[in-house]
Amino acid sequence: MKKFDIRNIRFKKVTIDQIDDRLLLINLYVTQSVTFIIGLIWVLFQHRNPFLLFSVPKSLSFLLWGLGLAALVLAVDLLVSRFVPEEVGDDGGVNERIFKNRPVWHIAVMSLIIAICEETLFRGAVQHNIGPYWTSIIFAVIHVRYLRHWIPTGLVFSISYALGWIYIQTDTLWAPILAHFVIDMVMGFVIRFRREE
Template sequence: MANQVDVMRKMTKKEITRVFFIQNGLLILLGIGIIFISTGILQWMKELSFAWQPICWAVGLALVWAAINIALDRVLPERFTDDGGLNKLIFKDRKPLDILLLCVLIGFTEELIFRGVIQFYFGFWASVILFVLVHFRYLNKVYLLFNVTITSIIIAGLFQFSNQNLISVIMFHILFNFIGALDMRMRYQNGGGVAHGEERRR
């Protein structure tokens, strides 16, 4: 983790953005490739439903879970919430529109893979476990591991009980990440962090 942060410290904001686009672009191609090989993209899309009710549920859940996360970040000691400084490197000096674009890219890509492919074909717990493992920088932090696990269960549950409405989980992921990232950006720029606005966040 430290090596990843050290490498990113030497990169410009544009270079970090380029890495995100390349990584997520490759994941999107991988997901589409799996769908084509298995059932075909048209058949896959027919089996997914679209409805406003689960999308509204997704927005509500994202707002509530983001608010809980922000509240916890303000009361927990830094040792529980520090991810090595990676989030600070990514979000501190970005404009809100840049953050939104990153959140859209990440939310779309991760949900296409973890819900649209893994959960769609391999089930609830496969998507939950693999989602947690991909966020490997949290694995040695009890609180962060718990947090990302609960987040993964919430998203997988939303997908499961919304008749596989992929749009709803994408909306949840984007909104949840965007609110959290804006909160981090505000506190980083004010010289604050997680606990009581005085310590460094993640």
């Protein structure tokens, strides 16, 4: 039997074009699952009940906060895309590959999973320890594909901070989850149905 030697492990840089569709989806769902699990474990280490994070609020005002923030973000994104060259917002083609050829239902499902998993970790767990500012810095760094340009990095930071702010205002994780879901889903639909020039 051949012995396993960790020194024989080699890493190779892979571009988005070298990953097939199946592997791209596996990567997306695995990373989101890991994000969710880390968030739940972090909440447990804070001696908090993770089920309380997902309790349904008595007031429906969180809907206004979530949908209002989503509308604001989408309006700002529309303005930015109107006046800023497209290459400034380039993420290396990742979003294009994820959303371009997906059915509408799959875009909605992916957006919901991403919103729940990322908000559980960042708003539900991390923000509880270090506040919305530092959480937003980490959130922007995690979205590494945007770091090549300052405008998308600034937008990701600002959106994250706004998500943290509405979480504080509403005291429910459902407000940032709703906003995150609507933003991702609408952006996914825009990519999916955008006409080729």
